[in-house]
Amino acid sequence: MESEKCYTIAIGTLGCKVNQAESEAIARHFCAAGCHTVSFEAVADAFVLNTCTVTHVADRKARQLLRRARRRNPSALVAAVGCGAGAVGSLADVALANEQKLEVVPLVLQRLAASPARAPLGVAGAAARARTRATVKVQDGCNHRCTYCIVPMVRGAERSVPARQVLAEVVERVREGCQEAVITGPQLGSYCDQAVGDLRGLIRAILQETALPRLRLSSIEPHNFPPGLVDLWPDTRLCRHFHIALQSGSDAVLRRMGRTYRVDQYTELVASIRQRVPGAAITTDVIAGFPGETEREFAETHELVRSLGFARVHVFPFSARPGTRAASLRPLVPEALKRERCEALQRAGREGASGFCREMVGQTLEVLYEEQLADGCWSGYTDNYARVLTPGEAPLANRLLPTHLTGVVGQDLTGRLTIEDHSLSGRVSAITLAS
Numbered sequence: 001m002e003s004e005k006c007y008t009i010a011i012g013t014l015g016c017k018v019n020q021a022e023s024e025a026i027a028r029h030f031c032a033a034g035c036h037t038v039s040f041e042a043v044a045d046a047f048v049l050n051t052c053t054v055t056h057v058a059d060r061k062a063r064q065l066l067r068r069a070r071r072r073n074p075s076a077l078v079a080a081v082g083c084g085a086g087a088v089g090s091l092a093d094v095a096l097a098n099e100q101k102l103e104v105v106p107l108v109l110q111r112l113a114a115s116p117a118r119a120p121l122g123v124a125g126a127a128a129r130a131r132t133r134a135t136v137k138v139q140d141g142c143n144h145r146c147t148y149c150i151v152p153m154v155r156g157a158e159r160s161v162p163a164r165q166v167l168a169e170v171v172e173r174v175r176e177g178c179q180e181a182v183i184t185g186p187q188l189g190s191y192c193d194q195a196v197g198d199l200r201g202l203i204r205a206i207l208q209e210t211a212l213p214r215l216r217l218s219s220i221e222p223h224n225f226p227p228g229l230v231d232l233w234p235d236t237r238l239c240r241h242f243h244i245a246l247q248s249g250s251d252a253v254l255r256r257m258g259r260t261y262r263v264d265q266y267t268e269l270v271a272s273i274r275q276r277v278p279g280a281a282i283t284t285d286v287i288a289g290f291p292g293e294t295e296r297e298f299a300e301t302h303e304l305v306r307s308l309g310f311a312r313v314h315v316f317p318f319s320a321r322p323g324t325r326a327a328s329l330r331p332l333v334p335e336a337l338k339r340e341r342c343e344a345l346q347r348a349g350r351e352g353a354s355g356f357c358r359e360m361v362g363q364t365l366e367v368l369y370e371e372q373l374a375d376g377c378w379s380g381y382t383d384n385y386a387r388v389l390t391p392g393e394a395p396l397a398n399r400l401l402p403t404h405l406t407g408v409v410g411q412d413l414t415g416r417l418t419i420e421d422h423s424l425s426g427r428v429s430a431i432t433l434a435s
């Protein structure tokens with residue numbers, strides 16, 4: 001695909017890792033057509049927002065971003081794609097649902113080219129982004145029917161990306177310099193392909209057939225966590241990070257949600273991962289204020305979140321999505337109470353994250369550095385998904401470096417580099433070593 005003009009395209013993403021993977025694919029297609037991609041906050045010839053509709057908050061965010069893009073760039077073309085395109089499409093010049101997502105590239109380029117009054121901005125403001133972590137979609141769709149979830153309606157039935165296609169993509173991302181790939185799909189645990197079998201086969205193939213330094217898995221549902229999956233983890237290229245959605249710590253609420261596991265099964269799964277993969281980060285999602293959630297049911301969830309010591313907890317207030325069974329469930333939890341419950345779960349989540357970080361102090365782990373913050377610290381992640389802040393002036397972006405973990409600040413760790421790395425241009429001494 002060749003574009004005659006060098007357009008600047010701003011790409012924004014809301015929602016899950018699958019959306020993230022698809023936005024990266026959209027960005028690559030624009031780049032292949034000779035365009036530059038920038039963040040959604042930048043000035044651009046066109047804005048493409050990859051939307052999410054999993055909660056009403058996601059819809060509201062999409063509306064705000066589209067309106068802001070329009071206000072700041074009145075002559076730019078604005079496109080909304082993905083799960084929420086139907087809900088917010090009236091604010092955009094182009095709206096495309098999931099199946100047509102990639103069509104946004106030729107469509108936007110045609111519309112820009114057909115408008116000779118639009119002079120391309122060119123490369124101005126198009127900051128090159130370091131390729132650090134790639135998100136690779138290996139599966140799409142969901143055959144489950146959790147009563148609150150709109151994903152099966154907007155993403156359709158389960159299907160897996162052929163393994164050879166996944167491998168080719170990982171090889172390409174490694175060639176571009178990515179140090180880490182996150183494989184993702186709404187039902188990652190259901191992955192299947194004739195050539196490799198299940199998710200374990202796919203992981204083995206990626207490890208054997210590519211030079212990828214780090215492989216991370218995105219969310220896996222507890223009901224289809226593949227048996228024997230953690231047997232692969234002695235391979236140190238696999239990140240010790242498992243995101244397993246809990247949603248509720250009450251069996252009664254789980255039943256009303258249409259989830260097909262019990263709390264004891266969930267806790268057994270977490271215990272077996274921790275036993276087999278020492279230091280593993282277990283992160284989760286929890287919904288607060290599901291219809292009919294009693295004080296006692298909420299207390300069960302709160303207690304479970306506290307006792308399981310998650311490394312990170314994403315808390316979502318229940319949001320009724322039109323067309324889902326839960327939208328008609330009653331009684332509703334009053335908004336103020338829902339907010340209170342969210343805050344209590346978030347506090348428990350923060351305590352868990354700090355506790356997880358405290359246990360890591362004194363260890364030396366490889367950190368994949370991503371960006372330098374305004375205060376000069378470099379920010380990066382360990383394989384078990386703890387954020388590490390390391391002071392220093394030497395360029396560390398996209399470097400995987402052994403780092404001594406020296407302390408905890410909030411939910412992050414502080415670190416200092418432990419190597420004499422001559423490729424840092426002899427500037428190791430310029431790195432302020434934390435005590």
Ligand code: SF4
Nearest residue numbers: 142144145146149151
């Ligand atoms: S398993 Fe449930 S929550 Fe997850 S995508 Fe499918 S329907 Fe939604």
